[in-house]
Amino acid sequence: MMLRFKLNGEWIECEAEHNETLLDLLREKLGVKSVKRGCNVGECGACTVLLDGRPVNSCLLLAPLVEGRSVETLEGLRDKPIMRELIEAFVEDGAIQCGFCTPGMLISAYSLLSRNPKPSEGEVRRAIAGNLCRCTGYVNIVKAILDAAERLRGED
Amino acid sequence: MRPLPRFRVHRPESLEKALELLATLEKAKPIAGGTDLIPLMREVEVDVKHLIDLSHIGELNFIREEEGYIRIGATTTLSDLVASELIASKAPALWEAAASMGSPQIRNRGTIGGNLCNASPAADLGPPLLALEAEAEIRSLDERRWIPIGEVFAGPKVNSLAEDELLTEVRFKTPPQGAGSAFEKIGRRRAVTLALVNAAAYIEVEDETCRVARLALGAVADRPLRMGEAEERLMGKELSEELIEEVSALCGRLVRPIDDVRASAWYRREMSRVLSRRALLKAWRRCAT
Structure with a gap:
């Protein structure tokens, strides 16, 4: 079709x-x-x-x-300001790990920060509840999303 | 994991057209979010030749309050329910159930009609809609009927609809000021999990007396169930923590759960007691506010 x-x-x-x-x-x-x-x-x-x-x-x-x-x-979102900041924070915070879950994580994080520029840690965890990481866990991923949000708010 | 069957997808833009397709095509099934149907077709052989996509039918997607009823169209997503002020304020049990389901990705696709028609004994929308005494509108080309929500469920993963019928709407009476409702669930983890047991309570209190009490449990029988005997013991009484404790213990004895890969019958019985208590207490506390 x-x-x-x-x-x-x-x-x-x-x-x-x-x-x-x-x-x-x-x-x-x-x-x-x-x-x-x-x-x-x-x-x-x-x-x-x-x-x-x-x-x-x-x-x-x-x-x-x-x-x-x-x-x-991700191919279409990578140059959007929110996604650029997220990608940078993922790299800096070591949130990529093996990289397989990263595109999905980034999409979920992008969707969250587009709606909510100042999420709590709980809100970040709920936003990525549907994205599994099988490497070493979620600590750096959550940190990267919070860091990106903070930088986007200009509170660096 | 098996490949998807060789079906054709149809995209009607009106309910009339969808009902016509269901009535005329052989081995046709409706599809809304697909979050249950697609995994099912990958797991077991599903004999289907045509899928009727309901997502282009605008008249099936709504939440509104009208003539004393809260009315919800069948293709309303779980995310739509969670985003609704009306549902959050008037039917917190339904709101909590929707918010507890799947993941953001699943809630953005999964629908109220799909959750009911999939007819899982663990369907999270089952207990709150039973506790709210909701009804479902079932339509075919030449018939339109309302049935109590419990009658949608015919057995584990089997609904009661005929092949040419569609569940089109869910409605329940707007709870009066001072009514309270609540949902509780226990799973193996908090997100993307099937309920081992789920429970919903609805309470109306007037002059310190419990006028209406409804309690429903899921994943403890072949379909979600009202706990009529427990409700009887609450109605007309002055509520107390002791009474709720006693009635919840009764619920643990009323249910008939099974052992399966997710939990033992013994554990489900224990959790039936615990979740009944939690749901009743929370619903009661919400009565005043």
């Missing part, structure tokens, strides 16, 4: 299978590789993208369901 949707701000048309997920479409056909396949059942959050501005698991989203909607991934 022909599918038309907005990918990272630009309308695109592409061929998609009825039973294909957005995750497969992005990775295998559109070359969007920041979106990772982890559990494939909506538990790990490595495949998180923004759908109409809200984080969703692309492994649970059938490609035909994004017709007419907006999908954003």
Whole structure:
């Protein structure tokens, strides 16, 4: 089927299978590789993208369901001021670890800071509750998100 | 993990059209958020040829108060429920249940209609909607009926709807000033977890006397259940912590849970008592405010 949707701000048309997920479409056909396949059942959050501005698991989203909607991934968000600050803080705070969960973490963190410029630690932890890290834990990730928020508020 | 079956996706833009598709297509299923259906299709063989995407049907997505009822369209997401001032202030049990579910990503897709129609015995929206005495509107091309929310559940992961029917709306009477409700849940962790037991209570107090008490538990039987016998013991009485403790102990004996991979029947019984007490106490405390 022909599918038309907005990918990272630009309308695109592409061929998609009825039973294909957005995750497969992005990775295998559109070359969007920041979106990772982890559990494939909506538990790990490595495949998180923004759908109409809200984080969703692309492994649970059938490609035909994004017709007419907006999908954003790290490729399209990396130069936004909030994302730049997050990426810098992740690097400085050692929050990347193995890197596999990082794109999904960044999308969830971006969504949080877009709505809430001054989150508490609890709010940060709840915002990334759907993103699993299997390396060494969440301490540096939470710290990086809080640091990025602080810098964005100009309280460096 | 199996590949997804070879189905076709249809995207009707009106309820009428969706009902028509359900009535005419063979082996058709509705899909809303897909957060239960997609993992299910990866796990077991699901015999489906057509999926009817409900997300383009605007008339199924609403939360409003009208003529004494709070009305919620079937494709209202869990995030929509959490963002609703009306739900937070008038039905905190439902708000707490929605907020406890899945992850932000899941709540942005999962819907009230999907949670009910998936008919998991652990469905978190089951107990609060039972405690609020909610009803579901079920529609097909030529019929429209309201059923008590409990009747949506026909057994573990089986709903009572016919193949050409759709759950279109959930409604319950707006709780009066001074009513209180609360939800409690225990899982293996706090986020992205299935309830081992969940519970919701609804209480109305007038002149120090409990006029209405409703208590529902989930994941302790093949479907979410009202604890009628426990409710009887609260109504018409002056509430106290001792009475609530006693009634909660009764709940631990009333439930018929099973042993499974997530928890033992013994543990679920114990948690039925604990969560009944917590939910009743919290609902009672909220009556005054």
